[in-house]
Amino acid sequence: MTPRAIADGMFETTTDGSIALIGGYSPTSAKYHFPLLDTCPYSGATDVQRVLLSRDATLWAWTAVTAAPPGYTGPVPYGFGVVELVREQLRIITRLREADPTRLEFGQPMTLVADELPDGEVPHGVLTWAFA
């Protein structure tokens, strides 16, 4: 069974099975954002264009979540952090594939990957994203 996306409009799945995050770009403010909004969150401009964001990033902040927060049924510990997309210079809050903080370092290259989470009793029922 195909896993359901964690939320509508967050990413596209390409034919080779990889994913791309869907963001917005406002020519007025010359800034990217994620997820895609009608209004640029920095300037309020409404000329937002839908864009696929680049997959390459550097690691900017990270930790591991050691106990399941409310509403989360996936594995613990799990990696959590902020990556900065190289092309867009946009920082994104994200799950990280690496759950051991000592194995990560500031500025290391990261790439967008598909990630799966349980959907109730279905082990890989939800498709989301992470950086690895």
Added chain:
Amino acid sequence: MGIRITGTGLHPFGRFEGTTPTDMGVHAVRAALAEAGNPEFQAAFCATAYGGVASGHKVLGALALTGVPIVDVEAGCASGGAALQLAAGAIRAGQYDCALVFGIEKMPKGIIRSSFFEPWREEAGLAATPAYFALRAQRLLREAGLTKEHLAEVVVKNRRNGVHNPNAMFRKEVTVDEVLASRVVCEPLHLWMLCSPNEGAAALVLQRGEGGVQLASARLRSHLPGSVLGEATPLSGIDDRDITPPSTLAARDAYAEAGIGPDDLDVVECQDTDAARELLAYQELDLCAPGDQAKLLAQPTVVVNPSGGLLSKGEPLGASAVAQVVELVHQLRGEAGPRQVDNARVGLAHTVGRGANAACVIVTR
């Protein structure tokens, strides 16, 4: 036009099985009104985030004190500061001579579940509040040249102060080694570096006039767009070095309204949701230059969190800011007992949280 703080009331912070938020509010409001000589107040502002519909009415209804306008105020951790700003503004505008401000809260245990986050963000594991604190802490450590030992020292300092606060939840001293031996919640934050959401209530009576302890300013600000690691926690953002944080916006507004600067402060109660949050507040409130936190911690030029802070008291959101001001009033009156700050004349209370909202309240005598 001056505003006097003539009454203070507090319900201890902690866990109280079987006690409702209304019960706690009644306790605090009754004490504050009694201390002020039971003046007739013309308006009431009730700060609460989890209280539900008409929380303030329930408290004043239980005291047979309804009839005046009663407004519940929610601004996350800064709810009490928001209520104080509204009350102070109304008194300064001449609308009321006397206003009652109180905060009540009974929080669920564990990680705060907040309607702030969409359900899918919870499902994805992106709504783990302590993890956001951890990312911010990691960044501060990196950029200010601080270590986990500095975080532990903040906990040791505040817990030492909390020993002398009968209204605090935790009243036992801890050591740096013990803090670092507590379990890691989210690296670099250990369990004892995080405050506990809990229960409590606090109340203040404000009256137009000069003399005694004055409410010099109460200012609330929200975040400017853009910052990825502020309390607003958007999913994406830009480099926020040039974006003034809400705490600084609120502090500078409050300093300007009070006609004082950070150098004039004798005592500060600040938002130590986690130990790094207090150190970040040092620079956000202009108590020190960015990166000078270690120096201020080692050689304090101002006493921070003599009440024990949230790390000792716990944090009942709506009551938190009001209780900070209760502490400052006691400090300025010289009634703080073993935790008294010598000759305290100017105090600042700072809260920041979801929204993002930040509030700064300055009291003087």
